[in-house]
Amino acid sequence: MSERYNRIQFANNGPWAAFSQNEIYRWAGELNKEALHIRVLFAGMSRMNSLGHAQFGMGELARLIGTVTGGEVKARRPDSVSVAIKEAKKRGFIAPESNARCLVLRHHVFQKSTKARWRCPVHDLD
Numbered sequence: 415m416s417e418r419y420n421r422i423q424f425a426n427n428g429p430w431a432a433f434s435q436n437e438i439y440r441w442a443g444e445l446n447k448e449a450l451h452i453r454v455l456f457a458g459m460s461r462m463n464s465l466g467h468a469q470f471g472m473g474e475l476a477r478l479i480g481t482v483t484g485g486e487v488k489a490r491r492p493d494s495v496s497v498a499i500k501e502a503k504k505r506g507f508i509a510p511e512s513n514a515r516c517l518v519l520r521h522h523v524f525q526k527s528t529k530a531r532w533r534c535p536v537h538d539l540d
């Protein structure tokens with residue numbers, strides 16, 4: 415892993431802000447009526463590592479962006495998840511190589527500072 419992932423630096427030293435991954439995760443999971451592609455983005459932001467990869471277990475994303483009725487979580491159907499991911503890609507929120515097991519956020523928009531080493535078995539990255 416290169417030094418570049420240890421610190422945040424956008425093109426031309428442009429301004430940047432930070433966000434709470436815990437709060438973004440909560441948003442991803444609780445906004446029943448929000449557009450699903452936005453919740454997919456939030457899900458990716460909440461989980462992204464220093465490489466911009468956000469991994470999810472089998473069916474985890476479908477549950478995270480599912481509906482909550484009376485305290486019960488109902489997972490989205492796989493086709494609904496696919497449509498949401500496709501829309502998020504179309505809008506440039508996530509990279510084309512994203513899928514339900516790993517959402518990929520672009521380095522020119524999303525960066526995370528950490529010295530931790532990360533892998534992505536979904537995209538076969540070490």
Ligand SMILES: [Zn+2]
Nearest residue numbers: 467516534537
């Ligand atoms: Zn990945």
